[in-house]
Amino acid sequence: MQVTIQDLANALNARAWGDVSMQIDGAAEPGQAGPGQIALAMSPKYAEALKPGACAILAEGMDPKDYGLSAAIFAPRPRLVMAALTRSFDAGPDIAEGIHPSAVIDPSAEIGDGAAIAPFVQIGAGVRIGARARIASHVSIASGTVIGDDALILNGVRVLHRVRIGDRVVIQPGAIIGSDGFSFVTPEESGVEEIRRTLGKRETIRRQSWERIHSLGMVEIGDNVEIGANATIDRGTIRATRIGSGTKLDNLVHIGHNVVVGDDCLICGQVGIAGSSVIGDRVVLAGQCGVSDNITIGDDVIAGGAAKIFSRVAAGKVVLGNPAVDMPTRMEMDRATRRLPRLAATVAKLQKAVTEFVEKP
Structure with a gap:
């Protein structure tokens, strides 16, 4: 797809300079931008690598003449412009509209208008796939699941039974949605229950065996959610595990059974949230954060990388460390x-x- 500098500036709601009729079809780093590419050079230290005659996105206050540019777009908020720019040039996976002959689809499943079902997809009984949804190869979607409009489910994703997924959701390769929760009980008081009761004192050590508590709940995912590669979300025991609208989960995130995550949260790589915890709206958990079970984290909390959260965190707090304070x-x-x-x-x-x-x- 080719666009002019002026068209791109209009789409980004930004100001253009120079040869605004120049055609571009991609973006690159300053030192690697070739013909037809716009460079991302939103600070002077990056702009030094620009080649004469290039076109670039600059921050307000930078002078394109200093770098010998032919054209430029000025970004009032560079990373926001970068988000819009990359979206403009991302065509997404090439999945042909319609149903590939190798897909296995139960006759009771409903496939929305304009949906694209790639090779070797398996769709179970009673599944509903929304309009224009794209399902990449080797995805399996179990019975009773509902997936909204314009969803993108990428290669190798496993969506288990009775999951509810909203509109415009993106699920990256290898994610597993709706697996059983890690929930077990012993016939007598377990060693874990004992040390919680006695605060670490062992009274009697005895043999014990574990009985599974089955997961009868579901997983509910809101609109505009993104789920990273190899992330896992367990279904609830009785009530649903919920992910709020606008929330983004990074790769290798684990969400335990009964967890509720609010709207517009950012959950970074290798975060683990244990069962039955409640995460408020707009919470940021940086990489490798751990959240204990049955606690509440208030709205707008930010937790630094590798923070270990063992108790309630009030709304608006910024916490760091192990234990997090x-x-x-x-x-x-x-x-x-x-x-x-x-x-x-x-x-x-x-x-x-x-x-x-x-x-x-």
Whole structure:
């Protein structure tokens, strides 16, 4: 797809400069942009690599003449413009409209108008696929599941029975939606229950076996959700596991049974949320965060990378560390930790001085 600089600027709601009739069909980094490509050079340090005669997206305040450009688009908020630009040139996977002959589809399934079903897809009884949905190869969708309009389900995704997925949802390769929750019980009080009750004291150690608590609930996913590659979302035990509209899950995220995640959250790679926890709206959990079971995280919380959250977090808090505490407290704790070697040396000197004083005849 080719567009002019002016057309692209109009689509991005940005200001154009120079030869606005120049045709482009892709984007590249500043040092690699060739003919027909627009460079992303939204700070002076990146713009230094631009080639004379190139076209580029610049930040407001940068002068295209300084870099010998032929054309430029000015971005008031560069990363937002980058989102719109990359969307303009992303054609998405090539899945032909219609149903491929190798797909196995139960006769009771309903396929919406304009949907595209790729090779080796399996769709179970009572499934409903929305209009213009695209289902890539080797996807399996189990009985009773509903997938909304304009969804994109990529290669190798497994959607189990009675899952509800909204409109414009993107699921990256290998994700598994609706597997059984990790929920087990022992006939007698388990060792885990004992140490929770006694706060770590072991009274009796005995043999125990685990009985599965089956997952009868479902998974409900809102509109405009994105789920990363190899992410897993467990179904609820009785009530549904829920992912709110606009929420984005990164690769290798695990959502446990009965978890509720609010709207417009950002859950980064390798985050694990244990069963029955509730995550508010617009929460950001950075990479490798861990959330304990049965706790609540309020709206607009931000948790730094590898934070381990074991108790309730109030709305609007920024937390860091293991265990996670609010950011100012964690920074003071880290400063104190760095001072420990010096403090230990000082204590050793004082101890030596006191010992010498006591032992002096």
